[in-house]
Amino acid sequence: MAIMSTDEQQGAAQRRPEARKPRGFPDRTAAIIAAERKLVDSITAVYQRWGFDALDTGPFEYVDALGKFLPDADRPNAGVFALQDDDEQWIALRYDHTAPLARYVAENWERIPKPFRRYSAGPVWRNEKPGPFRFREFIQCDADSVGVSGPAADAEMIAIAAQAMQAAGAQHGEYLIRVNSRQLLDGIMETAGVLDPMQRGTVLRALDKFDKFGVEGVMLLLGKGRKDESGDVTQGAGLAANQIDVLLEFITARSISRAETARKLANSVGMTRSGATGVAELAEIDAILTALGIGDDAAAFDPSIVRGLEYYTGPVFEAEYLREFHDADGNALRFGSVGGGGRYDGLVARFRGEPAPATGFSVGVSRLAAAMAVSEGPAVEGPVLVLVMDKDQLADYATLASDLRRAGVRAEMYLGSSGMKAQMKYADRRNSPAVVIVGGNEREKGVVTIKDLKAGAAAAKGMTDNEAWRAERPGQFECARGEMVARIKAIAGAP
Amino acid sequence: MAIMSTDEQQGAAQRRPEARKPRGFPDRTAAIIAAERKLVDSITAVYQRWGFDALDTGPFEYVDALGKFLPDADRPNAGVFALQDDDEQWIALRYDHTAPLARYVAENWERIPKPFRRYSAGPVWRNEKPGPFRFREFIQCDADSVGVSGPAADAEMIAIAAQAMQAAGAQHGEYLIRVNSRQLLDGIMETAGVLDPMQRGTVLRALDKFDKFGVEGVMLLLGKGRKDESGDVTQGAGLAANQIDVLLEFITARSISRAETARKLANSVGMTRSGATGVAELAEIDAILTALGIGDDAAAFDPSIVRGLEYYTGPVFEAEYLREFHDADGNALRFGSVGGGGRYDGLVARFRGEPAPATGFSVGVSRLAAAMAVSEGPAVEGPVLVLVMDKDQLADYATLASDLRRAGVRAEMYLGSSGMKAQMKYADRRNSPAVVIVGGNEREKGVVTIKDLKAGAAAAKGMTDNEAWRAERPGQFECARGEMVARIKAIAGAP
Numbered sequence: 001m002a003i004m005s006t007d008e009q010q011g012a013a014q015r016r017p018e019a020r021k022p023r024g025f026p027d028r029t030a031a032i033i034a035a036e037r038k039l040v041d042s043i044t045a046v047y048q049r050w051g052f053d054a055l056d057t058g059p060f061e062y063v064d065a066l067g068k069f070l071p072d073a074d075r076p077n078a079g080v081f082a083l084q085d086d087d088e089q090w091i092a093l094r095y096d097h098t099a100p101l102a103r104y105v106a107e108n109w110e111r112i113p114k115p116f117r118r119y120s121a122g123p124v125w126r127n128e129k130p131g132p133f134r135f136r137e138f139i140q141c142d143a144d145s146v147g148v149s150g151p152a153a154d155a156e157m158i159a160i161a162a163q164a165m166q167a168a169g170a171q172h173g174e175y176l177i178r179v180n181s182r183q184l185l186d187g188i189m190e191t192a193g194v195l196d197p198m199q200r201g202t203v204l205r206a207l208d209k210f211d212k213f214g215v216e217g218v219m220l221l222l223g224k225g226r227k228d229e230s231g232d233v234t235q236g237a238g239l240a241a242n243q244i245d246v247l248l249e250f251i252t253a254r255s256i257s258r259a260e261t262a263r264k265l266a267n268s269v270g271m272t273r274s275g276a277t278g279v280a281e282l283a284e285i286d287a288i289l290t291a292l293g294i295g296d297d298a299a300a301f302d303p304s305i306v307r308g309l310e311y312y313t314g315p316v317f318e319a320e321y322l323r324e325f326h327d328a329d330g331n332a333l334r335f336g337s338v339g340g341g342g343r344y345d346g347l348v349a350r351f352r353g354e355p356a357p358a359t360g361f362s363v364g365v366s367r368l369a370a371a372m373a374v375s376e377g378p379a380v381e382g383p384v385l386v387l388v389m390d391k392d393q394l395a396d397y398a399t400l401a402s403d404l405r406r407a408g409v410r411a412e413m414y415l416g417s418s419g420m421k422a423q424m425k426y427a428d429r430r431n432s433p434a435v436v437i438v439g440g441n442e443r444e445k446g447v448v449t450i451k452d453l454k455a456g457a458a459a460a461k462g463m464t465d466n467e468a469w470r471a472e473r474p475g476q477f478e479c480a481r482g483e484m485v486a487r488i489k490a491i492a493g494a495p
Numbered sequence: 496m497a498i499m500s501t502d503e504q505q506g507a508a509q510r511r512p513e514a515r516k517p518r519g520f521p522d523r524t525a526a527i528i529a530a531e532r533k534l535v536d537s538i539t540a541v542y543q544r545w546g547f548d549a550l551d552t553g554p555f556e557y558v559d560a561l562g563k564f565l566p567d568a569d570r571p572n573a574g575v576f577a578l579q580d581d582d583e584q585w586i587a588l589r590y591d592h593t594a595p596l597a598r599y600v601a602e603n604w605e606r607i608p609k610p611f612r613r614y615s616a617g618p619v620w621r622n623e624k625p626g627p628f629r630f631r632e633f634i635q636c637d638a639d640s641v642g643v644s645g646p647a648a649d650a651e652m653i654a655i656a657a658q659a660m661q662a663a664g665a666q667h668g669e670y671l672i673r674v675n676s677r678q679l680l681d682g683i684m685e686t687a688g689v690l691d692p693m694q695r696g697t698v699l700r701a702l703d704k705f706d707k708f709g710v711e712g713v714m715l716l717l718g719k720g721r722k723d724e725s726g727d728v729t730q731g732a733g734l735a736a737n738q739i740d741v742l743l744e745f746i747t748a749r750s751i752s753r754a755e756t757a758r759k760l761a762n763s764v765g766m767t768r769s770g771a772t773g774v775a776e777l778a779e780i781d782a783i784l785t786a787l788g789i790g791d792d793a794a795a796f797d798p799s800i801v802r803g804l805e806y807y808t809g810p811v812f813e814a815e816y817l818r819e820f821h822d823a824d825g826n827a828l829r830f831g832s833v834g835g836g837g838r839y840d841g842l843v844a845r846f847r848g849e850p851a852p853a854t855g856f857s858v859g860v861s862r863l864a865a866a867m868a869v870s871e872g873p874a875v876e877g878p879v880l881v882l883v884m885d886k887d888q889l890a891d892y893a894t895l896a897s898d899l900r901r902a903g904v905r906a907e908m909y910l911g912s913s914g915m916k917a918q919m920k921y922a923d924r925r926n927s928p929a930v931v932i933v934g935g936n937e938r939e940k941g942v943v944t945i946k947d948l949k950a951g952a953a954a955a956k957g958m959t960d961n962e963a964w965r966a967e968r969p970g971q972f973e974c975a976r977g978e979m980v981a982r983i984k985a986i987a988g989a990p
Contacts, residue, residue: 017559019601019846022586025553027599033549049900051878051907051925054528058520059618059632064512083578086622091517104522106514113924115910123554127581137554148910152889156910284889291890292897351514383546394647394779395786402787405544412546415610415643415651429608430546 024130025137030380036369040121040141042167043363047119047143050160055118057100059125063090065103067350079127093125097142098347098360105146106351114147133333133367144360146348151281154315155288157341157361161319162298164339164363169372174323177294178302179285181315182343184250184265185306187275191268192246194239202237203247208306210251211336218251219244251304258286261301281315307340314343319363325375333371339363382430384411384492387423389439400436400448400484407485409492427453433492436484447478452491519625520632525875531864535616535636537662538858542614542638545655550613552595554620558585560598562845574622588620592637593842593855600641601846609642628828628862639855641843646776649810650783652836652856656814657793659834659858664867669818672789673797674780676810677838679745679760680801682770686763687741689734697732698742703801705746706831713746714739746799753781756796776810802835809838814858820870828866834858877925879906879987882918884934895931895943895979902980904987922948928987931979942973947986 021027028036044054063082082092094100097120105116121141130136143160145153158177165175185204189195194203206221213226220226222244225236239247246268253264262282269275282301289299299317307316321335341361348356386401388394397413404411414423427435437449456475479487516522523531539549558577577587589595592615600611616636625631638655640648653672660670680699684690689698701716708721715721717739720731734742741763748759757777764770777796784794794812802811816830836856843851881896883889892908899906909918922930932944951970974982 016846016848017557017562019560019598020557021553021560021598021602022555022557022580022584025555027553027603028551030548030550033551049903049905051880051905053525053875053877053925055525056523056528058516058522059620060517060520062512062515062517065514065516067512079581081578083576085517086574089517103514103516107516108522113921115921117907125554145910150910150912152893152908153910156893156908287890288893291893351511353511380548382548385546395782398647398651398783398786408544410544410546412612413647413651415640415645415648417645426608426610430548 022136024128024135026135031376032369032373034380035372035376036139036365039168039365039369039372040139042169043141043164043365044119044121046160046163046167047141050117050143050156052117052119052143055101055104055120056122057094057097057104057120059093059123060091061094061100061103063092065351066092066094066099081125081127095126096124097122097140097362098144098344101142101144101146101360102347102350105348105356109352115153116146117144119143133370135366138364138366139369140362140364142360142362144358146356146358148359149345149357151284151315152288153359154281154343155285155292157359158285158299158315158317159289159292159294161317161339161341161361161363162294164361165319165321168321168338168363168365168368170321170323173297174321175298176320176322177299177317178305178320179282179299179315179317180301180303180305180307181278181281182312183274183278183281183314184269184303187269187272187278188247188250188303190272190274192239192243192250194237194243194247199237202235203239204306206237207247207251207304210304215248215252219248222247254300254302254304257296258282258289258299258301261303262286265301265303285315307342311344312342313345314359316340316342317361319361321368325371327374333375335368335371338368380431381410381492382427382432384409384488385423385427385430385432385435386411386413387420387435387437388414388416389420389437391417393438393443396438400438400481403485404436404488407489409485409488411488434488436488442478445478446481448481448484449476449478450484450487450491451476454491517631519623519630521630526871527864527868529875530867530871531634531860534663534860534864534867535634537664538636538659538860539614539616541655541658541662542636545612545638545651547612547614547638550596550599550615551617552589552592552599552615554588554618555586556589556595556598558587560846561587561589561594576620576622590621591619592617592635592857593639593839596637596639596641596855597842597845600843600851604847610648611641612639614638628865630861633859633861634864635857635859637855637857639853641851641853643854644840644852646779646810647783648854649776649838650780650787652854653780653794653810653812654784654787654789656812656834656836656856656858657789659856660814660816663816663833663858663860663863665816665818668792669816670793671815671817672794672812673800673815674777674794674810674812675796675798675800675802676773676776677807678769678773678776678809679764679798682764682767682773683742683745683798685767685769686745687734687738689732689738689742694732697730698734699801701732702742702746702799705799710743710747714743717742749795749797749799752791753777753784753794753796756798757781760796760798780810802837806839807837808840809854811835811837812856814856816863820866822869828870830863830866833863875926876905876987877922877927879904879983880918880922880925880927880930881906881908882915882930882932883909883911884915884932886912888933888938891933895933895976898980899931899983902984904980904983906983929983931983937973940973941976943976943979944971944973945979945982945986946971949986 080092080095082090085091123137124140125137158179161177189200194200206218209221210218217226221236222239223236225233227233250268253261255261255264262279266279270279305318317340318337319339321338325333327333339362343359345355345357384404386397388397401411401413433454435451442448452475459475575587575590577585580586618632619635620632653674656672684695689695701713704716705713712721716731717734718731720728722728745763748756750756750759757774761774765774800813802813812835813832814834816833820828822828834857838854840850840852879899881892883892896906896908928949930946937944947970954970
């Protein structure tokens with residue numbers, strides 16, 4: 001389409017497109033992008049150090065290859081963004097990194113080293129209802145080992161999850177990896193006499209509400225049902241009192257140490273075959289975690305964790321961020337689970353028919369990055385601005401800005417025809433640390449004037465009553481051209 | 496969907512999905528991903544230093560907001576990946592970063608600093624026929640200034656393009672920024688008497704073939720037409736000989752310096768109003784480029800550059816990578832244009848009705864990264880592998896691998912139940928620099944055995960006939976456990 005002439009533009013005024021964008025895909029500015037980059041780099045460095053290699057499977061998969069294996073039990077039919085390719089086959093944007101991994105492994109089975117250890121860091125897309133801190137595109141960082149069975153591989157994933165949380169800035173005590181297993185849950189179902197698959201589903205959904213509703217709420221959901229504040233009633237599982245007792249004892253079995261929790265679980269589910277297997281695996285996981293330096297304060301056994309049990313086949317875990325962030329108004333932002341993982345032995349088998357055991361961990365960084373950016377404010381320092389005082393001196397101003405950049409200082413020459421006031425306002429808007437001014441006066445004397453906007457801002461806030469300090473770092477001063485770079489570097493703090 | 500039981504899996508064998516992926520979205524492995532990351536980081540560091548702030552507008556735009564403004568004149572109707580959102584509005588994946596920028600600027604006009612300087616680095620998607628090194632998803636890195644008119648802003652973009660090429664690894668003489676302008680082309684059309692808009696289009700497409708077909712080919716395309724090797728005939732523009740002469744003199748006007756080229760162009764188009772404007776702008780651009788240290792060998796005026804003139808409204812330029820890469824078989828990979836840019840004053844006006852002058856630069860890094868990875872080979876060093884000799888010593892092996900990681904060494908414990916031979920083969924497949932072996936023997940003596948696979952590989956290649964060197968760095972040796980980290984670091988070269 002040709003660029004419109006002025007006449008055409010006027011004629012087109014009514015049919016101008018509206019400048020708006022689809023919901024759930026917010027425009028993201030520098031502070032959030034920087035926070036996200038930092039998180040991705042730190043977390044993938046952990047994966048890299050543990051021996052995982054990067055793999056990017058691209059955005060699209062065939063819909064039949066992608067399947068519907070969302071790990072989140074609450075939304076088994078969550079939507080994807082799908083469209084028909086030019087050969088009329090349906091393709092869809094990946095909703096996670098695991099489904100494409102399964103396709104990749106099946107497609108390249110003969111060529112890849114086994115075990116196959118890869119990490120992926122990139123966007124995934126979910127065609128769901130967006131909300132605050134709930135995006136339709138977000139970055140996930142995953143590490144997976146395919147072709148490995150046995151709890152040592154799962155223990156490693158739990159340790160990696162702990163180190164990923166540390167890489168994301170969580171200090172000791174600010175995060176917790178909570179571990180459970182499919183076998184333990186199967187064992188307790190058998191022990192409690194919950195045998196019907198439908199009823200098991202209802203019971204698992206009830207147990208999953210422990211964090212939200214506590215013992216009282218879960219008790220109602222396991223029994224007759226629960227009425228919420230709005231008056232809506234959630235149908236209960238209809239269990240008998242003794243069944244409910246068994247289940248509640250189980251989900252509250254978390255104790256001060258992994259060893260102690262495992263001992264309690266051995267009592268409650270150890271008499272079933274699944275349960276005994278689960279308890280034995282926990283013991284192995286505990287031993288490896290301890291060897292890896294992951295203490296009870298970093299990773300706990302917690303039987304109340306219920307995590308996509310239609311997807312996972314062995315140990316499962318959630319990574320919880322306990323640290324509190326605050327927005328600009330001081331409101332607390334809590335995170336809860338920011339990642340999770342576990343053993344999924346069925347995914348590659350979908351393609352190959354043969355089993356290919358696998359275990360992995362995934363952490364979502366977009367929500368975290370958004371909260372960090374809100375919490376920590378715009379940390380991005382703007383460029384030093386070289387003002388344009390005389391239009392016929394552009395080459396000279398360009399040289400000054402270039403000299404600064406050569407020294408590693410972020411710097412730009414003002415582009416435009418506005419006067420000094422507008423240029424200073426622009427420097428302020430850009431969060432510039434300083435401006436450089438060369439008018440006829442400076443040119444004659446062979447100097448530049450530097451306005452230190454940080455000092456100016458500090459002075460304006462009354463933070464610099466100390467006369468000595470003010471004398472040492474005045475808001476505005478002249479210096480020789482040859483000293484400009486050094487003086488600016490002292491202000492802008494270039495790398 | 497539940498994980499299938501073994502019986503169900505067998506029953507499902509016929510309806511197993513095929514492990515395949517859509518064309519044009521290749522799986523990308525570690526070496527390519529690392530090359531791409533390095534390119535993106537280096538190029539965006541240039542943008543950052545020039546004062547541009549990061550912006551990510553997200554993958555989707557409404558189709559009407561996106562418009563059809565592909566800068567590539569050859570494919571004005573190139574396809575996008577579009578689908579209907581749940582509110583039935585059509586959305587599409589961005590095909591470049593400029594159309595979303597225009598939407599963003601129009602939507603946030605009152606809130607953004609002006610000039611508005613942002614960079615974007617991320618994937619764009621084109622629903623086109625894929626081919627070798629021609630992907631349907633690729634990374635573009637863009638810098639744009641909106642709200643600026645005048646050639647100083649364009650000169651800055653050209654200088655940024657030169658620095659971006661250097662950041663991408665091009666040495667002096669390995670790249671060239673070739674500059675032309677809409678005004679010069681308008682001027683030469685007027686001078687040659689090519690006034691009909693349709694005919695102008697045909698003529699521009701002919702001029703654009705100068706690189707490919709040379710003077711002879713362009714002469715035919717401007718005249719009666721050209722038959723290619725396959726016998727296909729391209730209709731000519733039907734110009735008279737004197738018109739063709741004027742145009743050929745114009746497109747071959749590039750001389751040894753920008754100043755000299757500008758002088759020649761003043762002669763050929765300076766008598767038209769457009770042409771005179773274009774020549775005056777070149778003079779300003781030359782002065783700024785010189786001030787910025789961009790010499791004639793880095794940026795040239797080249798009137799044969801024709802670049803999406805239905806899109807650009809002023810100076811235009813292409814960034815050409817002259818460096819040759821070679822694939823594994825020694826075949827030369829040439830790049831030609833890897834980026835380009837120019838002034839586009841009409842894009843934001845689409846939304847706002849008022850003019851909003853803008854200029855920008857875009858470089859595609861995916862093709863470049865793929866070629867670098869092919870050319871430079873798999874540079875990714877694998878992890879040090881701690882072999883599992885005794886299944887009941889997993890915690891100990893885990894500790895050894897953990898000790899290495901703590902020291903910054905990439906390391907993993909072998910996961911699986913295979914014997915030593917398979918484990919060694921795995922280390923080889925992973926490109927591991929070394930393996931650590933602790934069997935009963937070592938455990939008794941309190942030592943570890945280290946196998947230096949780099950030395951082993953070098954020895955196998957007969958590169959280490961020097962006995963002294965071999966004694967100093969043997970392929971396999973024992974050391975005390977406490978010395979393991981230091982000995983491994985000497986081999987693996989951890990950061």
